[in-house]
Amino acid sequence: MNGAQALIRTLIACGVDTCFMNPGTSEMHFVAALDTVPDMHSVLALFEGVATGAADGYGRLADRPAATLLHLGPGLGNGLANLHNARKGHTPVVNIVGDHATYHKQYDAQLESDIETVARNVSSFIRWSAKTAEVGGDAADAVAAAYGPPGQVATLVLPADISWSDGGEVSAPKPAPSRTTASDDAIREITGALRSGEPAALLVGGTACRESTLALARAIADATGAKLLCETFPARIERGAGRVPVDRIAYLAEFASMQLDGLRHLVLVDAKAPVSFFAYPDKASWLAPAGCEIHTLAGPTGDARSSLSALADALGASPATAARQQLARPELPDGALTAQTVCAALGALLPEGAIVSDEGNTSGLFAAGATAGAPPHDWLCLTGGAIGQGLPVAVGAAVACPDRRVIALESDGSAMYTLQALWTMVREGLDVTTIICNNGSYAVLNMELGRVGAEGAGPRAKAMLDIRRPDLDFVALAQGMGVTATRATTAEDFNEQLARALATPGPTVVEAVVPSIV
């Protein structure tokens, strides 16, 4: 058994059975080994950012890591932005990065570079596999590291000769540490805060955004009069009719400050204290009001569910009585197609059990409201702010959940970073309905230009935020990658095209031509 075979068999033994890849010559033995270990589902991407984003989407839905296979430093570089998003969202990912043969590195050949320094940007676990006999053990360590807690990106660098040499050994899974429940002291402190009569809020994020955990948080909030808030960009939140309603903290610091205004206690449940996405001149980065005390019930390595359960017990709150969202869809809109009517149509038509990968940006602003009362579904956000996530995450979610409809709510600018994801949707026959809101603009930057106080901005600056001239034609772009695509310019068109796309097996793109809301 060579190193590559031992590696793949170890991944399978550790529960990692899906690999999103864009390989090169140094990874050919890994690729060749796929025929000897058919349990590994290998998914080809035409660009590494698609592979890494798909691994992120897969991990969010499967709650276990996918592997990636990337080609040396440049391949890792191409995948870095979506690994950044995975890191910020605590998604477990096992990155396999091929390297030159150990004895070849001294020659500084064309593709030689310092892989480890690139990996460090996104990975807490980095290992350069130095012996074929140890590749299996290295892979098991990488999987354990990826599980965390918290979930993380673990990078294993695999030199070509370590991969092709005989003497590989399969490793059994290695244990990952358990998550810890809040201490009695923490429960007492937080119970006191919530019973103090002072304004308080629970802020949930990460692992706390699943239904049964949210129900505990909701019950605690109901029992104590505390607000229940969710982080701005949860990796995955279970929501919709029959589930617990929760408001996300607004992206715009001005609105977030209003949500947090007057609070004296903020209880963090696998969430960070809210800070501004960017800094703005003369505006605070720290959003909690002065004097607001921050309490941590569960940090990133904590067990949000058991900690909330202990807190609920201490407060006598029962999740059975938590307030639930009623089924309430918007009417199908008519007339002009706008960001708002796109979102209304989505709310009207969203199928039960759908997974929404949301990179709608400014055009998606109304989506959360319009879908709040739709049948139960999962919502996946842009965790790390690196755009180009939406389509790859949709790919990974669909691979993880082949029986569910995935909807990518996309914007034109973001779609163009990793549009190659559409090709993989066809290759794998994924049931992904992609909505691309085309407003011809980096609209969020047009808004930010004013917010950062860049008063001198004139036509030369604004041209850098304008992505017309030439117009992007997403129908042609999708068709170029084999995807059925249509374009809507009225709400009626869009309703009909979206309904048809959602009822059609395999991938479809619906381009929605909308005005910018900015």
Added chain:
Amino acid sequence: MNGAQALIRTLIACGVDTCFMNPGTSEMHFVAALDTVPDMHSVLALFEGVATGAADGYGRLADRPAATLLHLGPGLGNGLANLHNARKGHTPVVNIVGDHATYHKQYDAQLESDIETVARNVSSFIRWSAKTAEVGGDAADAVAAAYGPPGQVATLVLPADISWSDGGEVSAPKPAPSRTTASDDAIREITGALRSGEPAALLVGGTACRESTLALARAIADATGAKLLCETFPARIERGAGRVPVDRIAYLAEFASMQLDGLRHLVLVDAKAPVSFFAYPDKASWLAPAGCEIHTLAGPTGDARSSLSALADALGASPATAARQQLARPELPDGALTAQTVCAALGALLPEGAIVSDEGNTSGLFAAGATAGAPPHDWLCLTGGAIGQGLPVAVGAAVACPDRRVIALESDGSAMYTLQALWTMVREGLDVTTIICNNGSYAVLNMELGRVGAEGAGPRAKAMLDIRRPDLDFVALAQGMGVTATRATTAEDFNEQLARALATPGPTVVEAVVPSIV
């Protein structure tokens, strides 16, 4: 004057007047400053890999750096592969990477990451600008570092508050060290080697690939009976009718070894001793034959031209008598469209003064031969092996040389990494004719699969190298970005479409449907 204005004015003062960008919120003051410093030509890219590859192409043609503007760590990551190519090709590039405001970094907001560790992969000069008053000086240092020698990627990290605060000061250019001429001892040693009667070769690369320098090398080879060879992937070589003919060392180590067979002396002129691109089991990585002595006339910081001139003087060789390439074009081909007939048509039609950005990979194998006797032109190669370079480099070359025709010789797999470059070609009205050879395969990997000895490869492995299912339609993809495009399936079609494209102002794509040569 704020930091951004001081930065841009310093860049202009240092001769850097072009910036390829994909900005975000943290770069908005740089963008806003474009209206106050109109001498800076800003070029928008829809993906960072286009911006960095364009800076590489620009630097190769302009012999001075362009700037890039990238958005924090993820933006730099997206641009890393083409910065790797620039690093390997010694192209001067000034990378400006925006960062969060200095006081905002402590909050670990969504886009916070370790930018410096990513930059280290490609940059020998990295500076995090800490004071607005020093941004100008930092920029001048970055430009000087980019010039080298050798040319390099210099990265300046620009925190948002350093950019927006008042107190910026424009800096004058800082001197870059001069290149050094070979010592008398080196000249003596090499003169002795070339006069020894033992088989010898000159190996030129980098800065030695310009016409007047090549003529010196050719004269020395002619005078001494030495071979004249060129590195496999020169960043830019001046060639064609009336210029000095020189054979490039083959990509395949087997063929390269044949070119080097029997040599006892190899004289390096801004080139590295040849090594295999990848390692292969039981094959040597070091390609010079055993016992071949390596002599360095000029290293990467050396002055190739003055060193060759001194060597020519010592040997009594005159560039005036150097052998020159005759004008000799292939006939326009007919019949089946293949990689070979595509290259023949290119040789038949290549306009004088053209610039060819060559990422044809296996389909481009015949291009060097078919164009050797075409009118004088520049040829740009894939310096670092990170594919996705060809189209962005064509963008940068066309921006640097608006009066010349640029031809991107592309392959399907490579084109898909940075296809967004087509959009910038339209936006800027660039005279770029793109030929995309579509063989539906990562053909080079199909070849490499056998060469690395991956015998176990079966259908599951081969599916990872097959990029049909679905077929890519480059006409639709190009049209989706506003580019006029046609598809050729016969040689006659291709001749006619290529001739028309070359005669048409602005960008055109010609998709050539060809069988894989592998």
